[in-house]
Amino acid sequence: AQSVSQHNHHVILSEAASLELGCNYSYGGTVNLFWYVQYPGQHLQLLLKYFSGDPLVKGIKGFEAEFIKSKFSFNLRKPSVQWSDTAEYFCAVGNFVFGPGTRLSVLP
Amino acid sequence: EAGVAQSPRYKIIEKRQSVAFWCNPISGHATLYWYQQILGQGPKLLIQFQNNGVVDDSQLPKDRFSAERLKGVDSTLKIQPAKLEDSAVYLCASSLGWDTTYEQYFGPGTRLTVT
Numbered sequence: 001a002q003s004v005s006q007h008n009h010h011v012i013l014s015e016a017a018s019l020e021l022g023c024n025y026s027y028g029g030t031v032n033l034f035w036y037v038q039y040p041g042q043h044l045q046l047l048l049k050y051f052s053g054d055p056l057v058k059g060i061k062g063f064e065a066e067f068i069k070s071k072f073s074f075n076l077r078k079p080s081v082q083w084s085d086t087a088e089y090f091c092a093v094g095n096f097v098f099g100p101g102t103r104l105s106v107l108p
Numbered sequence: 109e110a111g112v113a114q115s116p117r118y119k120i121i122e123k124r125q126s127v128a129f130w131c132n133p134i135s136g137h138a139t140l141y142w143y144q145q146i147l148g149q150g151p152k153l154l155i156q157f158q159n160n161g162v163v164d165d166s167q168l169p170k171d172r173f174s175a176e177r178l179k180g181v182d183s184t185l186k187i188q189p190a191k192l193e194d195s196a197v198y199l200c201a202s203s204l205g206w207d208t209t210y211e212q213y214f215g216p217g218t219r220l221t222v223t
Contacts, residue, residue, distance in 0.1 A: 004150070032208045043111070044151070044199070044214040051209060090150050094208050096141075096164075098150030 002027040004091050004099035012105045013081055021076040021102050023091030033074040034092040035065055044090070050074065061085070083108045110134065112215035114200050120221045126188035129218045133181070133202030139163075141212065142175055142185050143199040151199055157183065158206045187220075195222045 007022030025031065035047040048059025055067040065076045074091060086106045091099040113132040121127050133140050138159050143151035154173065155165040159180040168175065172191070177183040187194055197217040203210040 043216055044201075046211050049211075092150075096153045096156070096208070098152070100148070100150050 002031075002093045002097040004093050004097055006089075006091055006099040006102050008102045009100070010103045010105070012107065014107050015083055016080050017106075019076070019078040019081045019085070019104070021089055021091075021104070023074045023076065023099060024072050025074065025091075025093045025097075026072070027093060031093050033065075033067060035059065035063070035074075035076050036090040036092060036098075037087050038090070039087045047076070047089070081106050112200055112202055112213055114198075114215040114218055116218055117216060118219045118221075120223065121190055123192055123222050124189040126186065127190055127220060128184050128186045129198050129200075129220075131183045131185070131200030131215060133183075133200070134213055137202035137204055137213070138180070139203045139206045139210070140177055140183050141199075141201040141203075142183070143201065145197045145199055145217070147196070154185070156206065163206055190220075190222045192222050195220055 003026040005024050033050040036044050037047045038044045047063055048057050048065055050057045050067045058064045063078050065074055067074050083106045088101045088103050090101045115130050119127055140157045142154045144154050145151045154168045155175045156163040157177045160177050173187055175185045197219050199217045200215045201212040203212045
């Protein structure tokens with residue numbers, strides 16, 4: 001069975017700091033990989049996705065993620081975070097198996 | 109376009125009582141999902157429908173949970189009887205197709221508290 005782990009439970013950053021959230025998955029075959037975001041009081045929404053091709057994928061709001069097959073990883077990055085990025089971030093495999101989430105708090 | 113609608117938004121019941129949640133997906137979306145999200149965890153897929161047929165219900169606790177999507181549009185999820193550990197947010201999502209390449213759109217969820 002597929003499983004997803006996320007390295008950090010809660011990350012606190014100041015505005016303009018760089019962000020990297022870790023995600024590792026267990027399944028060794030072909031996978032579709034996703035990052036979802038849930039802003040306070042809002043629905044879960046798709047941030048970005050990887051199916052095949054260029055392992056560096058770009059999503060909305062300046063986020064990107066890199067798929068490293070050898071490490072079973074799909075880490076989320078953003079060069080400079082904003083206060084509005086405060087949210088819960090979920091990595092998902094195959095669209096149906098979610099990680100436990102990482103809460104990001106950005107201090108103004 | 110209208111998003112995925114869910115009701116009620118909040119529900120408090122006592123253990124051993126029954127409860128039902130309703131979901132109306134985005135118009136034209138053939139696939140509908142129910143997830144359970146326990147506090148501090150990611151969403152866990154309970155059941156996936158393609159039109160009015162079940163694609164995957166392997167993680168649905170069938171002794172107490174049931175779900176239906178009779179006309180291939182809206183859906184209900186029922187718990188009977190509820191246990192304390194059922195306290196969670198129940199999310200409904202829909203997509204155009206069942207393949208994982210289709211984006212899922214989530215509703216606001218129903219927060220269930222079992223006392």
